[in-house]
Amino acid sequence: MKFAFNMPTKIISGRDVIISNYKIFSSLGKKAIIVTGRHSAEANGSLADVLSALKLAGVGYDIFNNIMSNPTIDIVYDGAKFAKEHGDDFVVAIGGGSPMDAAKAIALLAAQDISRESLFSGKYTDEILPMVFIPTTAGTGSEVTQYSILTNDELETKTTLSSPIMFPDYAFLDGKYMCSLGKNTTINTAIDALSHAIEGFLNKKANEMTAIYSEKAIRIISSLFKKIEENDLSLEDRDNLLFASTLAGIVISHTGTTAVHSMGYSLTYFKDIDHGRANGLLLGRYLEFLYDYIPDKVNEVLSFMNMNSVSEFKDKLDSLFGEKEKITKEEIVIFVGKALAAKNLQNSLIVPGNDDLIKILEDVFLGA
């Protein structure tokens, strides 16, 4: 029974919780930097709700909405500079994984001077701006993790800042912001959450505590496969998917991810494939790889999904993701090199070697 459990984020879930909890904003500071992307927060109503809450709280704000998908190191330094110039004393993040991850780095860099060379060292002082996070996809689970995953052009991959001080102080969960998500985004983010739950379960760092969340998240998400595929999710379904996504975030905050993410980063970095889709394209074949070594554990995961075989799971994912992108053998070699160098690869219960990774990627993209 060996585990450590650390979940300092206060999670508040429910309809209109941002507005009903406006006093939380004034408890954190006088002026917020709202970190978000260009469009979605305005479109889905989350930005409006945050502005209403800030107004009720008598708190000022500045909007930094330059966060692109797969945020870069440059943008978080820009955001920190912006926050300091504007005298912002706490951070509100709204969006998917990109604004949320960027916001954690911004909160850190606005509070302490860290050079680019030291940025991924994990060696920081305790100083960081308070953070309130509102996920609008379901999702990366970033609202309950200590990770900030940034595009690293020098290493041609994504690398992770991580520190216990980087957990958001508050996470507000309201499924209504996800109602207008398109079918593909819904699929990509739901399968990202699923990959977190599964990779966190088939993980050296998995423990009795994380297993509880993994199982629950896998059960919820898989129970909604049909509705996700038919793009027929009710508001209650959206709430449940978000809940599962947050649970899966709690899992990976303890376990980290594994080989699927290690491989997936290259698909995103080099081929611009959405992060969740990248994971989803690899997840089934990876379970097939694991099945040769740890069939009981894989069967446990399948049982949570009421599935009888890895093929059944692969078929479901193929059905959700459709035609795959074109990747060449040469590209695969490069991606495998990146995966082998990724820290999270070592979390895998069975660590795929060079040949295993080549085979997995070739089977997925060049046909099995």
Added chain:
Amino acid sequence: MKFAFNMPTKIISGRDVIISNYKIFSSLGKKAIIVTGRHSAEANGSLADVLSALKLAGVGYDIFNNIMSNPTIDIVYDGAKFAKEHGDDFVVAIGGGSPMDAAKAIALLAAQDISRESLFSGKYTDEILPMVFIPTTAGTGSEVTQYSILTNDELETKTTLSSPIMFPDYAFLDGKYMCSLGKNTTINTAIDALSHAIEGFLNKKANEMTAIYSEKAIRIISSLFKKIEENDLSLEDRDNLLFASTLAGIVISHTGTTAVHSMGYSLTYFKDIDHGRANGLLLGRYLEFLYDYIPDKVNEVLSFMNMNSVSEFKDKLDSLFGEKEKITKEEIVIFVGKALAAKNLQNSLIVPGNDDLIKILEDVFLGA
């Protein structure tokens, strides 16, 4: 999907975690007040491990081992005075619910001046000594709650201090300290944990998050009924019981307890019946009461225990607890009055009225 989740305690579980994490002690202060009872911490090895860790950490300590079962208001004021006089700057609690609950109040009173009149007001400043908790029963779950339940002679019952600042900073979980617990103590504490999980499930404040923990805790504890009854628990079973007890503690930190505890306090206060036993004597009959109103919810709880009827559960509890104490009709009237006045009664999904409570207690103690 309406809930708030707040679990600020860092939980560290595993064999010998106190000693391997000795640096945590030095991170919290220079001199600990160890709050515990007279004998068990010495007997079960927990005190020795704490002293070893403090020595490795270079941290001083004073031992305050006067905590009786069902700690009083006087003892916590004594403990706070002791801590202040000795210049202790953090609290280590070792034991069952009594030392742990007392320790929270001591940590509060050593840091701020609160009069007896204001003690249960919940209106405190933020100041409290840091706390490290080591449960040695499985248990009250106090290591992960913000509650300090004290004997209140003025009101002739138990009353609860509660504040978000009262969550322990750290909880160390190691089942080895429970190995020498006698059969009756094991039964009493296991069923206390079970009552937390069940009362937290059949509760107005239950939510999707607490339900996950309730279910897991109920499953674990009920799976060990036979071994508990035969006093045949392995070390691994002890770890699992402790884990379940902590999960149940997380439940009630969010939901509070219900009618079983409301009635149970009087059995403890007036008849000196152990807290866990008091709850266990009432739990089955209370589910029978609820079954008339919410059979589906009660059946859900029964399903977690792989049981088919409330009678089956009642029989199991009767078998665990044996012959009941003698209570008179007049005493029952008094106990019902206390229960009706208890705050936690209102958490019950169906709130028993005067006649319901009389009937429950009479059926349990005067024969059905």
